[in-house]
Amino acid sequence: MVLTGFPPASIQTAAGPPIPVADAVAVAQEPDTSLIEFQKDIVLRLTGGKEVVPGSRLPDRSTPENRAMVRAYLSSVLEAVGLEPRGHRYRENGESVYALLPSTTHSDDLVVVGAHFDTVDRSPGASDNATGCAAVLAVARGLSALPVRKRNVVVVLFDEEERGLVGSRAFAEKLVEEGKRVVAVHTIDQMGWDGDGDGAIELEVPYDGAVDLYRRAAAASGFSGAIHVTRETGSDHTAFRRLGMPAVGLTEEYRNGDTTPHIHQSTDTWDTVDFEFLAGTTRLLEAAMGILLGEGKPNGRPESGHRAGGEDRQMNQVPVVPELSPRDLTSNRGVFPIPHAGGGHPLSPL
Numbered sequence: 611m612v613l614t615g616f617p618p619a620s621i622q623t624a625a626g627p628p629i630p631v632a633d634a635v636a637v638a639q640e641p642d643t644s645l646i647e648f649q650k651d652i653v654l655r656l657t658g659g660k661e662v663v664p665g666s667r668l669p670d671r672s673t674p675e676n677r678a679m680v681r682a683y684l685s686s687v688l689e690a691v692g693l694e695p696r697g698h699r700y701r702e703n704g705e706s707v708y709a710l711l712p713s714t715t716h717s718d719d720l721v722v723v724g725a726h727f728d729t730v731d732r733s734p735g736a737s738d739n740a741t742g743c744a745a746v747l748a749v750a751r752g753l754s755a756l757p758v759r760k761r762n763v764v765v766v767l768f769d770e771e772e773r774g775l776v777g778s779r780a781f782a783e784k785l786v787e788e789g790k791r792v793v794a795v796h797t798i799d800q801m802g803w804d805g806d807g808d809g810a811i812e813l814e815v816p817y818d819g820a821v822d823l824y825r826r827a828a829a830a831s832g833f834s835g836a837i838h839v840t841r842e843t844g845s846d847h848t849a850f851r852r853l854g855m856p857a858v859g860l861t862e863e864y865r866n867g868d869t870t871p872h873i874h875q876s877t878d879t880w881d882t883v884d885f886e887f888l889a890g891t892t893r894l895l896e897a898a899m900g901i902l903l904g905e906g907k908p909n910g911r912p913e914s915g916h917r918a919g920g921e922d923r924q925m926n927q928v929p930v931v932p933e934l935s936p937r938d939l940t941s942n943r944g945v946f947p948i949p950h951a952g953g954g955h956p957l958s959p960l
């Protein structure tokens with residue numbers, strides 16, 4: 611995708627007042643070529659296409675030794691974009707990498723954006739999930755440059771997703787233990803395949819308001835692909851939803867079938883990744899984060915906030931949404947149904 615010119619100061623929607631998009635615009639003005647170069651370097655280093663640390667190339671990100679090198683590399687990228695990398699060590703050989711971007715307005719609200727960095731044995735894991743890591747790191751870079759953040763952000767690269775969401779479950783528990791007021795969790799898993807070239811993505815089990823957020827983000831970022839909604843629970847977002855946090859997963863068209871045929875195989879290599887697709891969806895994610903960070907209230911009590919593990923824990927109230935057709939959610943036109951919270955949708959066992 612190529613962005614031309616500057617987006618307007620606000621987006622006029624069919625169904626409401628103009629949406630200020632200044633914060634989203636701030637991260638959307640950079641040319642896509644530099645984003646693609648940034649992300650391509652990350653994906654190559656994570657998948658053996660380049661050295662991940664001096665002298666070492668990764669065949670996979672599965673063994674303890676390889677994952678230790680990955681953590682060192684991810685930490686170096688977080689440092690390079692101006693953040694302080696931290697480790698969340700939850701068991702022997704189990705450690706996620708994260709960084710905090712504090713609110714500039716003393717908000718208590720916390721937004722989480724994450725992706726898993728591990729792979730199954732003997733897969734270089736380009737689409738699954740070096741692409742998600744590259745998306746999160748690019749968003750970290752963009753958000754760290756924002757002059758105003760009305761909410762706190764944690765960017766996190768999870769360990770051991772492939773072994774049953776182990777790292778994300780431990781991280782969700784940590785947020786509960788710390789009493790964080792988590793207003794949104796967005797996780798990305800497999801964002802490198804667009805075989806039919808339509809640019810479409812899927813939102814997995816979106817929380818109340820997430821579909822509308824991405825509709826606005828599509829308008830703000832120039833994202834033109836369809837946004838489908840699915841009930842897929844097999845990734846890190848589920849770990850947070852289980853503990854009552856509003857969560858959503860982002861992925862290529864996994865349920866629709868336009869998804870990497872190389873998943874969990876030795877052929878999930880960097881040269882199968884569609885970097886323009888990855889950059890376009892990263893812009894969308896950045897814009898969504900920009901909107902979330904532009905609307906927080908200082909020390910506010912937002913109606914939508916969920917104190918992790920607190921009284922308003924909603925263990926089983928997973929939003930149930932229809933599997934929508936592409937036209938329902940294409941940006942800038944049509945009707946955009948908001949998912950309703952409702953009980954009864956079963957979580958897949960971990």
Ligand SMILES: [Zn+2]
Nearest residue numbers: 738739799800
């Ligand atoms: Zn994955």
